[in-house]
Amino acid sequence: MYAARLDRVRSAMAAQAVDVLMVSVGADLPYLIGYQAMPLPRLTMLVVPRDGEATLVIPRLEVARVVERPECFSILGWEETQDPIAIVAELCGRPSTAAIGDQTWARHLVDLMGFLPATQWRRSVELVGPLRARKDAAEIAALQTAAAAADRVARQLQGGDIALIGRTESQVSEDLSRRLLAEGHSHVNFAIVAAGENAASPHHHASERVIRAGEVVLCDFGGSLSVVDGEPGYCSDMTRMIYTGQPPAEFCELYDVLFAAQATGVASATVGTSAQQVDRITRQVIADGGFGPKFIHRTGHGIGLFEHEDPYIVEGNEVLLEAGHAFSIEPGIYIEGRWGARLEDIVVATEDGPWALNSADHSLVIVEA
Numbered sequence: 001m002y003a004a005r006l007d008r009v010r011s012a013m014a015a016q017a018v019d020v021l022m023v024s025v026g027a028d029l030p031y032l033i034g035y036q037a038m039p040l041p042r043l044t045m046l047v048v049p050r051d052g053e054a055t056l057v058i059p060r061l062e063v064a065r066v067v068e069r070p071e072c073f074s075i076l077g078w079e080e081t082q083d084p085i086a087i088v089a090e091l092c093g094r095p096s097t098a099a100i101g102d103q104t105w106a107r108h109l110v111d112l113m114g115f116l117p118a119t120q121w122r123r124s125v126e127l128v129g130p131l132r133a134r135k136d137a138a139e140i141a142a143l144q145t146a147a148a149a150a151d152r153v154a155r156q157l158q159g160g161d162i163a164l165i166g167r168t169e170s171q172v173s174e175d176l177s178r179r180l181l182a183e184g185h186s187h188v189n190f191a192i193v194a195a196g197e198n199a200a201s202p203h204h205h206a207s208e209r210v211i212r213a214g215e216v217v218l219c220d221f222g223g224s225l226s227v228v229d230g231e232p233g234y235c236s237d238m239t240r241m242i243y244t245g246q247p248p249a250e251f252c253e254l255y256d257v258l259f260a261a262q263a264t265g266v267a268s269a270t271v272g273t274s275a276q277q278v279d280r281i282t283r284q285v286i287a288d289g290g291f292g293p294k295f296i297h298r299t300g301h302g303i304g305l306f307e308h309e310d311p312y313i314v315e316g317n318e319v320l321l322e323a324g325h326a327f328s329i330e331p332g333i334y335i336e337g338r339w340g341a342r343l344e345d346i347v348v349a350t351e352d353g354p355w356a357l358n359s360a361d362h363s364l365v366i367v368e369a
Contacts, residue, residue: 001138002033002072005131006054012127013050019095021048021124022088022112026103027305028128030232033073035066043084043108045101046073047091057088089115099124125310133302133310134324140348142234143303143326146225147346147357149183150236154360157219157242160367164211165244169193173206176221185223186233189307192220199340202297202332213368214245216339222307235307237328238358239344243366255341255364257289258333262343262362265299265313265329269347269354275317275327282313282331291333300328303346321349329356 009032013021023029024045030036033056037044042059053074056066060077068075076091078084089112092098099122100109113121135143153176156162162175176191194204195211199218211217222237241255265282279299286295300313303326311319313327330344345358 002069005032006048006072008131009048009127010050012131013048013099016122016127018097018099018122018127019050020092021050021099021127022046022092022104023048023101023124023128024104024108026101027132027232027309028101028124030305031128031132033069034231036232038062041105041107043078043088045084045088045104045108047088049092055091057084057091059084085111085115088112092116092119095119097122099127129310132304134322135304135326135348136324139234139304140324140326142225142227143236143346143348144357145227146185146223146234146236147238149185149225150180150222150238151358151360152183153179153221154219154238154240154358157240158361158365158367160369163369164217164242164367165213165369166210168208168210169195169198169204169206170208172211172217172219176219177223180221180223180236185225185236188221188223189235189237190220190222192218192239194218194340196339197337200334200336200338201340202334202342211244215243216247216251216341217242217244218340218342220342220344224305224307232305234305235303237303237307237344237346238360239330239342240360240362241341241343241364243364245368246366247364251339251341252364254291254333254335254339257286257291258331258341258343259362259364260289261285261331262329262345265331266345266347266354266356269313269321269327269329269349271321271323271349271351273321275311275313275319275321276315278313278321278329279315279317282329286331286333294333294335295331296334297332300330300344300347302327323349323351325349 224233226233298314332342334340
């Protein structure tokens, strides 16, 4: 699998006249060789010449964490007294054009530019991004496994197994996180819990605010789940809405618009439709419902080894959806100082139509505890 991915990235390098690819922290590295670099000041970097052997330059103390794949890359462990930037520069030769990983620390790029002053630099996403965006069958299966685990937690929430009233947002967030881990996730990326007026903040950080009876609770959670030990994990991400008691008619009307927009957005995400068109179609339902200015973010983001990656479902992204593209559809309506609502599924574009991986109840679920 990894050898095939490296072959494809070299083909992209040839097509785009890139001499060498260098990737460090971020998702490109585990995608290409199955290793996740720790975000350390010490440099870890995979050097992939267009016409030569790939080399993983890594601190000596980290070598033991690498699963060796000699058919794909060699390992060069550098000592504390060595300059890893000089090592990378030597492996690169004198490239006319180099692509650098999007998450590479700026200090490393600046130092590399000093060693390679004549090199033109490009972002690795131009090479690896389209490859990562098109998930293969194994990747889709991994996403499906992660989504199913998150669905089980959502059903526990909707079924009243997770107490809300009288607990703080932070306590409920911790509860959701524990349950994600219990359902197989290796780690939790986030567990947003936003009650009442806090639900109007899309990325609200769970606080010590106590959840009360008679208010909305927005829960957006996800993590990373590795299907095979030692392999990088694929992400889950979903949002469901709870009301602690009988919701007022005004909020029900808002939620009905949101529900319709999310369903319409999922249905519109067909192969050959542009990402921005999906955003427009979803957004129009909310505008027609009278809440247009209250939808303040993009309709969705790609998902895979990272919770946010290409393709982004947003105005201005003219990329046409392809079979294997995986992304969220998550419209929201936010009324500052009062309440907010968001509904999110992970969707895969297929030749047979959009496939929503999340199936937990999309309704505004009422709980009394």
